[in-house]
Amino acid sequence: MDINAYIESGILELYVAGSLSDKENEEIYALMQKHPEILQEVLNIEAAVIKLTAATAPKNKNYILTSIKKTLNFKGNNDTKVISITKYNWITYTGWAASVVLAAGLLWTVNQNTTLQSNIEVANVKQALLETQIANSKNSLEEAQTLVSVLRDDAITKIPLAGQGNFASTYAKVYWDKKEQRIFLDAQGLPEPPEGKVYQVWSLKLSPLTPTSLGTIDDFATDTNKIFEIANANQSEAFGITLEPAGGSETPTMEFLYTLGVAAS
């Protein structure tokens, strides 16, 4: 059979129009199954006719379909479509489950990270504390070693300062390192100064009596061993300690002379 001649006869256009007999329709159906070019020709004719007839339609009326679906009692006959839960397949569920697991995992990781970071901070603080303690210990050790060396040094002059007047029960000692021009004052025997007062250390010349301030002991209360290193470049003949208002005085207040001691020349 000549397929082209058959197509050109115009019978397929009539087939789409529905103008043929039942017998002719069945023949064409059989031919379409056998010859893809006939089927393709029918599809093209149909597409063109659908476009032409659709062009004469009034504007798209969505409510017609809505109305039809209502008449037919369709389940989803509302405009607002309710998507049935059964539409979701296992991939959807798996996907959601996976994202939930992932989110939980992320939260856990973030939480772990925060905990670890705060642990590190705590450890850092502890370390700083220990370092300070070590530094303090080292300082104490150095101080102690210095003291020991001072006590053992022949060149060091030891001057006991005796309690004076009302303060007879107090005492102090001065270790004078002339070479290094410094004294170590051991003030263990002095009471804690009252509020607003400080001890002031004096270097004295005896004839005539000339006091020279070596400074005030501002950290008396906080110092644990009560040994204070004080610079002293004077040719001192005696040392005295008075109680003075905070900041110290120009000249010693003799009523509050606690201890006094003369250096053995």
Place this chain on the structure above:
Amino acid sequence: MDLDILVEKFKQKDEKAFESLYAMYSESMHGVIFNIVRNHDIAEEIMQDVFVKAWHKSDTYSSKKGRFFTWILNIARNAAIDKTRSKSFKNTKQNLDASFFVDILETSDNLDNTTDAIGIKNYVGKLAKKCIEVIELLYFKGYTQTEASETLNMPIGTIKTRNRNCIKELRNMVLN
């Protein structure tokens, strides 16, 4: 989706398949129906009747008997023509004499301004009267080849070749 599968599902009363087929053919049917009755409200009413009917008698369709498009086109044309013969319709005094589908395209106030509609309008403007007549009778009115032959007073062979050539022109216009 393959049309055969879609139609098979439709015959098994699958609502989604129905909606797909509606999307494919409803505009075309609306055009055909409106061309016959020339009344918006009546056309919409017939549209509903046609698709409800198609749903209920879906099991009577068989691909051996023709294209699915042709099947629903027949339902639409018959419903519209039945309507024009009813008493109530005659009372509306619609003047349907000598009106062709091209009239709708030429006075297209109520048409979608889609590229297709505009393209077809241009095409139809150039279309020979002999094409308008034969397309109107065969596709919009559902005449058999014998009826068309008698109405246009020409042999069936001539109807077939003329129609073939007219549709060829249409295809060149809208499918390329």
